[in-house]
Amino acid sequence: MPNLDYTAYGFPSNWGSQLNGPNSVDIQWSELVWAAITVGRRSWDDVIQYGSLSRLEIIYRSAILRANLSSSSQGGFTKTDAYKSLDPSEKSAVSYFFGLSFANLAAQRLLRIPWLVHLDRFSDLPIRLRGNRRPDLIGKNYQGEWGVFEAKGRTNRVDQRTIQTAKEQTRMLRKIDGSDPSIRVASISHFSDDMLNLHLEDPDEIDPNAIDFEISGGADQFLKYYYQPFVSLIEHSGTSHEETIDRGTDFVRIGSREINIVSLAEIDLVVGLDAQVQEILTLGFQERDVPTNSDRLRPQLLNHLEGILEAAHSIDDDTASFLGLDGVFVRLGASWDSVLISGSE
Numbered sequence: 001m002p003n004l005d006y007t008a009y010g011f012p013s014n015w016g017s018q019l020n021g022p023n024s025v026d027i028q029w030s031e032l033v034w035a036a037i038t039v040g041r042r043s044w045d046d047v048i049q050y051g052s053l054s055r056l057e058i059i060y061r062s063a064i065l066r067a068n069l070s071s072s073s074q075g076g077f078t079k080t081d082a083y084k085s086l087d088p089s090e091k092s093a094v095s096y097f098f099g100l101s102f103a104n105l106a107a108q109r110l111l112r113i114p115w116l117v118h119l120d121r122f123s124d125l126p127i128r129l130r131g132n133r134r135p136d137l138i139g140k141n142y143q144g145e146w147g148v149f150e151a152k153g154r155t156n157r158v159d160q161r162t163i164q165t166a167k168e169q170t171r172m173l174r175k176i177d178g179s180d181p182s183i184r185v186a187s188i189s190h191f192s193d194d195m196l197n198l199h200l201e202d203p204d205e206i207d208p209n210a211i212d213f214e215i216s217g218g219a220d221q222f223l224k225y226y227y228q229p230f231v232s233l234i235e236h237s238g239t240s241h242e243e244t245i246d247r248g249t250d251f252v253r254i255g256s257r258e259i260n261i262v263s264l265a266e267i268d269l270v271v272g273l274d275a276q277v278q279e280i281l282t283l284g285f286q287e288r289d290v291p292t293n294s295d296r297l298r299p300q301l302l303n304h305l306e307g308i309l310e311a312a313h314s315i316d317d318d319t320a321s322f323l324g325l326d327g328v329f330v331r332l333g334a335s336w337d338s339v340l341i342s343g344s345e
Helices: 029-038 053-067 089-109 160-170 218-236 239-249 275-288 296-301 305-314 334-344
Strands: 003-009 021-026 069-071 078-079 115-118 138-141 147-151 173-176 183-192 195-201 211-213 251-254 256-263 269-274 322-323 328-332
Touching: 003 089, 003 160, 003 328, 029 053, 029 089, 029 322, 029 328, 053 069, 053 089, 053 211, 053 218, 053 256, 053 269, 089 115, 089 138, 089 147, 089 183, 089 195, 138 218, 147 160, 147 173, 160 183, 160 195, 218 269, 218 296, 218 328, 256 275, 256 305, 256 328, 269 275, 305 322
Parallel strands: 003 195, 147 183, 173 211
Antiparallel strands: 003 021, 069 078, 078 195, 115 138, 138 147, 183 195, 251 256, 256 269, 269 328, 322 328
């Protein structure tokens, strides 16, 4: 299992007394794939119009990881030969994708924030938040607290200018739905001697020109944006909780949870969503009139939190499988073994 070296600065003790400073954490590949396919992005409007496109997007994201990142003999994540052969603009695009993925991984693993959505996903985003000086992502934890994230990726070592710019971007958002974010995170993935490292920093100050952001539909709309690709994927694959009982092939049981799944043979990957989470979201999607600042879905999802946590712990020894705190499930096929170790098919 690869390890991820990271350095964290400025985080308050309530987010973990052991978080600050240089650290290392073991990461299984299924968890990293989860992070890559769940991190919010701005073009889901086009991707999720049809379930087949949700499928292709997940395959595409997984393939980026598989082609460009591998496990090193020293135990960390390293560049593949395919990554090294890319031209500078291609490396920049892949590095940015790494930045988003590892920011999402850190949010769940280190900060217990399971949901991140790209700011550009919101059509009602104020004009002043549409430029390059705003953060990439906003997140929400189980307690309903908001977080602001700027994710960057670099092909080589990180420099202080990049860190400072990322910190400034997290400061540009003052309030979300009337609440002060409880955490701001500048996250930069970078390579040092071909080994991937992560820099995390929580800036204290707020920019005097920062603005507030009210989400139309509130936290409910935020969660719908987050889960829509996975609900769409499963529903357009002809899978529902009732159908899987008869067919017997499109769900798995993990602990006390039933997970509706779709097999993506093209990338040797299984993706799933907790059946009860999917049911709640499907009903939520059918609602037409959602009041501003609505936060009804999160408490309903939390009713299943304990069961999801227990199920996640029950597969700790199965490194090919991962169940996120959001109820999204990933299982890697056997073909992933050699490529992730050697970096070549």
